[in-house]
Amino acid sequence: MASVEEKIQVHLNDQLGGDAPQVQPIAKGKVFIQVEPSLLKGIVKGLIEKDELTGLIAITGVDLGDTIEVMHHLRTMETIFTIRTLVSKENPELETIIDLLPGANLHEKEVTDLMGVKFTGNLFDGHFLLSEAWPKDNFPLRKDAEIPSIDDLIKNPVVIDEPESIPGEEKYLNITIGPQHPALLEPERFQLHVEGEIVIGVTPRLGYVHRAVEKACESRTYMQDVYLVERICGICNACHVTTFCQSVENILGTEVPARGRYLRTIAAELNRIHSHMLLFGHAGLEIGFQTLFQYTWRDREAVMDLIEILTGNRVNMAYITLGGVRRDVTDTLKDRIRTDLAKLEQRMPFYKNLYENELSLRARLKGVGIISREDALKLCVVGPVARASGVKIDVRKDDPYAAYDEIPFNIVTYNDCDSLARLKIRVDEIYESIHIIDYALEHLPDGPIRVRVPRSVPAGEAVSRVEAPRGELFYYVKANGTQSPERVKVRTPTFANILSFVHMAKGINVADVPPAFVSLDPCFSCTDR
Amino acid sequence: MAKSSLVNWSRMKSPWILHFNSGACNGCDIEVVALLTPRYDVERFGIKLEPSPRHADVLITTGVVTTECADRLKRIYDQMPEPKFVVAIGACACSGGVFAGNYSVCGGVDKVVPVNAYIPGCPPKPEAMMDGVVKLLNSLKGPKTHGKRRGKDSSSPK
Numbered sequence: 287m288a289s290v291e292e293k294i295q296v297h298l299n300d301q302l303g304g305d306a307p308q309v310q311p312i313a314k315g316k317v318f319i320q321v322e323p324s325l326l327k328g329i330v331k332g333l334i335e336k337d338e339l340t341g342l343i344a345i346t347g348v349d350l351g352d353t354i355e356v357m358h359h360l361r362t363m364e365t366i367f368t369i370r371t372l373v374s375k376e377n378p379e380l381e382t383i384i385d386l387l388p389g390a391n392l393h394e395k396e397v398t399d400l401m402g403v404k405f406t407g408n409l410f411d412g413h414f415l416l417s418e419a420w421p422k423d424n425f426p427l428r429k430d431a432e433i434p435s436i437d438d439l440i441k442n443p444v445v446i447d448e449p450e451s452i453p454g455e456e457k458y459l460n461i462t463i464g465p466q467h468p469a470l471l472e473p474e475r476f477q478l479h480v481e482g483e484i485v486i487g488v489t490p491r492l493g494y495v496h497r498a499v500e501k502a503c504e505s506r507t508y509m510q511d512v513y514l515v516e517r518i519c520g521i522c523n524a525c526h527v528t529t530f531c532q533s534v535e536n537i538l539g540t541e542v543p544a545r546g547r548y549l550r551t552i553a554a555e556l557n558r559i560h561s562h563m564l565l566f567g568h569a570g571l572e573i574g575f576q577t578l579f580q581y582t583w584r585d586r587e588a589v590m591d592l593i594e595i596l597t598g599n600r601v602n603m604a605y606i607t608l609g610g611v612r613r614d615v616t617d618t619l620k621d622r623i624r625t626d627l628a629k630l631e632q633r634m635p636f637y638k639n640l641y642e643n644e645l646s647l648r649a650r651l652k653g654v655g656i657i658s659r660e661d662a663l664k665l666c667v668v669g670p671v672a673r674a675s676g677v678k679i680d681v682r683k684d685d686p687y688a689a690y691d692e693i694p695f696n697i698v699t700y701n702d703c704d705s706l707a708r709l710k711i712r713v714d715e716i717y718e719s720i721h722i723i724d725y726a727l728e729h730l731p732d733g734p735i736r737v738r739v740p741r742s743v744p745a746g747e748a749v750s751r752v753e754a755p756r757g758e759l760f761y762y763v764k765a766n767g768t769q770s771p772e773r774v775k776v777r778t779p780t781f782a783n784i785l786s787f788v789h790m791a792k793g794i795n796v797a798d799v800p801p802a803f804v805s806l807d808p809c810f811s812c813t814d815r
Numbered sequence: 816m817a818k819s820s821l822v823n824w825s826r827m828k829s830p831w832i833l834h835f836n837s838g839a840c841n842g843c844d845i846e847v848v849a850l851l852t853p854r855y856d857v858e859r860f861g862i863k864l865e866p867s868p869r870h871a872d873v874l875i876t877t878g879v880v881t882t883e884c885a886d887r888l889k890r891i892y893d894q895m896p897e898p899k900f901v902v903a904i905g906a907c908a909c910s911g912g913v914f915a916g917n918y919s920v921c922g923g924v925d926k927v928v929p930v931n932a933y934i935p936g937c938p939p940k941p942e943a944m945m946d947g948v949v950k951l952l953n954s955l956k957g958p959k960t961h962g963k964r965r966g967k968d969s970s971s972p973k
Contacts, residue, residue: 417882417919426918433918436882440921443886465887468866471844472836473884494883495838498917517913520842520938564845567852583852590849601842601938811840811878 290365291317297363301332314536316749318357318368323380326358326371330383333362339679341666342383343751344777345393346762347401349429354378356403359749359760359777361666364684366749366760373403375428382407389666392492392785393777400427400500415493415814419443426501458486461796465494469572469800472810480796488791490784495814503774508534508743511771512607518776519812520601521564524550524557525754527606530774532687533763534608536748540739544689544731546610551689552623552726553597553605554752555719559630560589561755562712562719565807566637569709572800573650578640585633588626595619610736620727627720634717641710651706655790655802658703667786668779669757670715671806673699674707681753693725705805712807742769754779756807778812826872826898827952829861833871833895837888837924838914839878843905843938847875855941862948868894873948874928877938879907879914880921892928900931900951904944909933 291309294317298306307319321329333340340362348355350372358369373380382405384391392414394405399414402425413420419439425431458479465473473494479487499518503511515530516523528550535542542550563586570578590600597605597613605611615623640647657667662675672679680697682690698714700707743765751760757779766772783806790802836844850857851864865871868891880888892901903924906912911922924930931954934947 419882436921439882439919440885440927465884466835466868466891471834471848472841473838473887494881494887495836495878496881496883496919497838497879497914498919499914502914502917514913517840517842517907517937520840521845523840523842567848580853583849584854587849587852587854600940601846602840809841811838 290363293363294319294365294367297332297336298329301329312366312368312747312749316366316368318370320370320372323371323373326369327381327383327386329369330358330360330386333360333367334386337362338663339677341663342387342390342393343666343758343760343782344762344775345390345397346773346775347397347403347427348764348773349375349401349427351429354401354403354428356380356397356401357762358383359762361679361758366685366751368749378403380405384408387666388664389782389785392781396781399425401425402428413493415496417493417496426498463799469803471568472808474810474813478791478796478799483795483797485791485794485796485799488788490788492784492810493814495811497815499815500774500776503771505770507741507769508608508771509741511774513604515774515776516602516604518815519778519809521561521809522557522754522756522759522812523602524553524606525752525759526776527603528554528688529750529752529759529761530763531606531608532750532752533748533761534743534765534771535739536750537743537746537763537765538739540609540737542610543734543737545614545733546735546737547689548726548730549611549615549735550606551693552615552723553593553603553611554688555723555726556589556593556596557603558755559716559719560586560593561807562716563589565712565804566709568807569801569804572804573647575647578647582637585630588630592623592626595622607736609739610734612736614735615727615730620730624724624727627723631717631720634713634720638710638713641706641713648706650798650801651704651709651805653704653706654794654798655705655708655805656703657786657790659701661789662703662786665786665789666782667757668782669753669755670708670711671757671783671786673697674711675703676701679758681751681758685751687750687752689726690722692729693722695722695725705801708805742767743771756780756809756812757783776815778809778815780806780809780812784808784813823955827955829863830872830948830952831863831865831870832873832875832948833865833868833891834875834877835888835891836877837879837884837908838881838920839905839907843877843908846938846941846944847877847904850941850944855945857945857948860945860949868892869896871895871899873900873902873951875902875904875948876908876924876928877904879911880924880927882919882921885921885927888924888927901928902932902934902947902951903930904934904947905939906935906937909935912937 295309312318343359346357395414461478464475475491477489566582567579597603659676745767747764760777762775764773932951
């Protein structure tokens, strides 16, 4: 993959002249550069001008002892390009890039909250993911952090005050949604600022489901981490495990056997079908269409059964593991999967017709929650949300993993940019997923399903990404030669998409908030980790 | 006696349930929602999912209790009218599960509110959840009427 390195090096040389930093490989096909903090912004700007699809994937902070390493992982020129900068631990400060990429906003806040790196221009009071009672100037992801006792944290609960006013906006009413609310299946708080019936702003408060997975990964072995990251999200668990395993396999240099890769693909696609159908039901609930909820969840049970007979459990599969997968498929099982999916495929025209022709659904969804293509790129949204705004990104094609490079399928995109398009795209993706599983079962190679991997992982680092049902899921893993990782960073697709809700809710009707929100397929257990 | 049996009977026949996720991975939550859908359909037992704590008899909680949610869970519990019951669903709600000991995790639900029934599993199957709720409801019958309805206990309603 020298071409990627060369391409970026040529671009940097053009922009910065002779003193351009040397581009180095970080993992298979992924590159990084080490720069001074002052150069960061200029390089990001240059990349955006060069490639319009450039977006921020994640910002990772790693505690190196005396210094903190901040990594901006960018999705650019068909690769992951990491810009490393070092900041001192006493006065960790960096310039914000939210004026170039507004989508970086939450990523920067997360690093500020957990790692203590301040981004000038994007400062905030209070906490972002941590509990409000958490002491100031205590950053849990630093290696020398002193963790306060849990009893102290919950003894004096801090009640978040309602904000008095948005600067410049004098007359408005606050509507608080959450943490416990019938429209939310998970605890999270959104404050809608409304003027009459029109929403003029949204203030989200994340962190109610923050379970400190990233920190916990550092104290457990790699095999334990497989089960831990699986429980970041019960809905897209197969994708979390795949991404984590790929990163570790990358560091180890392990090649997963072909049959294992195909079985991973099948598990991931079953996961996608069940997640999309779950969303249809959830969408039905939010827009007051109970029948749709009951219908889709009835059809979805067939997929849950397939997941159960393939992996042994309905929800958390524990199927994908380091080096491959844990169970093989038999011929009977193959036939069962094919027949059941064929039945599901026969049901799909019903849903397609529903979204295209059902008047009440269209009335609730058409033209609601617009994210234009330019905004989608700026906000760095991923997955179906980006594809419904005409941004053709799909990790399965852009950066193939598992067996996706050998399986033909299409990327579905829409240019309508509204909630209806975001739901329609998922109907089409279910079709594609069914065909992918059919193809994978048809062409399933023989051979072993897994290889054994050593318990200790040599020092190294890797980035890996996977197209989860909600979009691009990104992991950064740093190993230090022991049985536990040095740092695990998880950037989930919903975390990247949540800012687009704040953006699109501005100016819409209060009654349109639930359908607009649900079309993002929100999942806060992913968002908060 | 007769009055309280009637209240008990009605309580058992239509428990209203409030579902609160205090920090779950969604695995248990989607299974709780699956209970309402055609295959499991708990509404046939009179079980109804209720959005407001003030109308609920049974609080079903999923997931660990995060430090940020601990106070919210307690407040929701306090808002429920007596008598109230708490069912902890899943390994996390029972004991903290895989997240126990993390810096923002209090542990199981019983660290914050009293729990009447534990349903372990990661996540428990919907059948197990139904079984747990039915067991909880059966425990409401109390020792006096339980198994003595046919003639032996004259005070029980005919």
